[in-house]
Amino acid sequence: MYSAAPLEQAAALRRALLHWFQEAARDLPWRRTSDPYRIWLSEVILQQTRVDQGLPYYERFVETFPDARALADAPLDKVLKLWEGLGYYTRARNLHRAAQVVRDDFGGAPPKTAELLQMLPGIGRYTAAAIASIAYGEPVAVVDGNVKRVLSRLFNVETSIDDTATDKELWRLANLLLSRKHPGDFNQAMMELGARICTPRTPDCAGCPVADFCQARKHGVETERPIRSAKKPPGLKDLVVAVVRRDGQYLLVKRPEEGLLGGLWEFPSFETRPGQSHQQVLEAGCKTGLKLPVKPGGMVSAVSHAYTHFKVTMTVYRCTPLNGKDPKPSEHTEFTWAARSEFEAFAFPKAVHKFIGLLD
DNA sequence: AACGCGGGGAA
DNA sequence: TTCCCAGCGTT
Numbered sequence: 001m002y003s004a005a006p007l008e009q010a011a012a013l014r015r016a017l018l019h020w021f022q023e024a025a026r027d028l029p030w031r032r033t034s035d036p037y038r039i040w041l042s043e044v045i046l047q048q049t050r051v052d053q054g055l056p057y058y059e060r061f062v063e064t065f066p067d068a069r070a071l072a073d074a075p076l077d078k079v080l081k082l083w084e085g086l087g088y089y090t091r092a093r094n095l096h097r098a099a100q101v102v103r104d105d106f107g108g109a110p111p112k113t114a115e116l117l118q119m120l121p122g123i124g125r126y127t128a129a130a131i132a133s134i135a136y137g138e139p140v141a142v143v144d145g146n147v148k149r150v151l152s153r154l155f156n157v158e159t160s161i162d163d164t165a166t167d168k169e170l171w172r173l174a175n176l177l178l179s180r181k182h183p184g185d186f187n188q189a190m191m192e193l194g195a196r197i198c199t200p201r202t203p204d205c206a207g208c209p210v211a212d213f214c215q216a217r218k219h220g221v222e223t224e225r226p227i228r229s230a231k232k233p234p235g236l237k238d239l240v241v242a243v244v245r246r247d248g249q250y251l252l253v254k255r256p257e258e259g260l261l262g263g264l265w266e267f268p269s270f271e272t273r274p275g276q277s278h279q280q281v282l283e284a285g286c287k288t289g290l291k292l293p294v295k296p297g298g299m300v301s302a303v304s305h306a307y308t309h310f311k312v313t314m315t316v317y318r319c320t321p322l323n324g325k326d327p328k329p330s331e332h333t334e335f336t337w338a339a340r341s342e343f344e345a346f347a348f349p350k351a352v353h354k355f356i357g358l359l360d
Numbered sequence: 361a362a363c364g365c366g367g368g369g370a371a
Numbered sequence: 372t373t374c375c376c377a378g379c380g381t382t
Contacts, residue, residue, distance in 0.1 A: 042377080043377065043378095044377095044378095045377090046376085046377040046378095047376090047377070047378045047379075048365090048366085048367095048375085048376055048377085048378055048379090049366090049367080049368090049376065049377080049378095050367095050368075050369070050375090050376050050377090051376090051377075052368090052369080053367075053368060053369080053376085054377085085366090085367075086366075086367075087365080087366025087367045087368090088365055088366055088367085088378085088379085089365085089366080090365070090379075090380075091365095091378090091379080094379080094380090121379090121380090122378095122379070122380090123379085124378060124379045124380080125378085125379090126377075126378055126379085127377085127378075127379085130377065142377075144376085144377045144378070145375070145376055145377080145378085146376080146377070147377085163361095164361065187377090188377085191377050192377095194376095194377090195376085195377080199370090200370090200371090200374070200375070200376095201370080201371060201374085202371080228374095228375095259364080259365080260364080260365065260366090261365090261366080262365090305366095305367095306366090306367085307365080307366060307367085308364080308365065308366065308367090309363085309364065309365080349366080350366075350367065350368095
């Protein structure tokens with residue numbers, strides 16, 4: 001349930017918002033270009049990622065891959081390496097695949113409508129509308145996390161924004177409110193407002209250009225919007241990590257392409273249950289999982305890392321191989337031996353970087 | 361409709 | 372600590 005009152009003053013609201021954006025907009029590199037490829041690149045990098053965090057990655061990608069063709073022609077491992085540390089690595093894989101589709105099926109330039117853009121991997125409803133409105137001026141609204149918060153306050157939405165019906169309604173409201181004349185600026189203004197003024201905990205209503213239109217503010221409940229559904233607490237996981245060194249080189253394994261940290265490299269690791277000895281898990285894991293018997297040695301470090309859905313503690317041990325043979329990991333797991341000086345070519349998860357500096 | 365998927369900065 | 376970010380794809 002919500003109030004539709006802001007729609008009756010939509011024209012004035014748009015005017016105030018666009019005027020504010022013109023004055024207060026941050027000077028960001030993707031706002032200085034009309035290149036659809038760069039707009040696209042920025043939008044993918046910024047999915048679930050703050051501007052400050054994505055900015056340096058955007059700069060490096062533009063430098064390294066100046067157009068879709070350069071990105072499409074690059075090996076995936078190089079793209080993943082450039083993406084290293086940014087998280088949600090499926091984005092990098094999909095971006096790379098989409099660039100190849102653009103190269104092969106669209107003559108090197110991204111398609112020009114939201115409907116067509118959404119057919120590319122990694123481009124959903126939000127990203128398609130963002131590219132189409134900003135790069136091509138198509139009158140389609142965007143709804144991201146910022147816009148959801150802004151709209152739920154403007155209209156005093158009293159149902160959970162995690163509910164599908166509410167989500168659908170927010171998209172409808174966004175399109176009703178949209179400036180048909182300046183859709184790109186309007187969309188960016190809504191997101192900018194959410195990021196800078198209409199923040200989650202302590203919104204700056206005094207500095208808000210559209211405070212007069214805000215129904216949540218009118219009822220004094222702005223800090224209680226949006227309403228979110230309860231989420232389940234993260235689980236815990238304990239891993240032991242085997243740093244196997246042979247002739248000055250370390251054994252690295254590549255994670256499966258799908259799933260958590262897909263395509264990244266790491267040291268062999270095994271989950272431990274409470275009560276199990278780390279040495280025993282390491283010995284058994286290396287013997288059965290890698291077909292490489294080892295003798296566990298001293299601990300390198302114990303690091304913890306928080307993911308979205310669980311927390312992991314990793315206890316890292318040096319291990320000595322008991323024979324000179326190569327491992328035979330189960331299934332199609334790729335492995336390699338690499339010296340520390342060669343690590344810079346591999347994309348590692350952040351958790352690995354937490355102890356990699358301690359190795360010789 | 362629900363869930364998996366990273367990492368970091370703000371409060 | 373907790374929250375949540377210019378979301379998407381799979382099941």
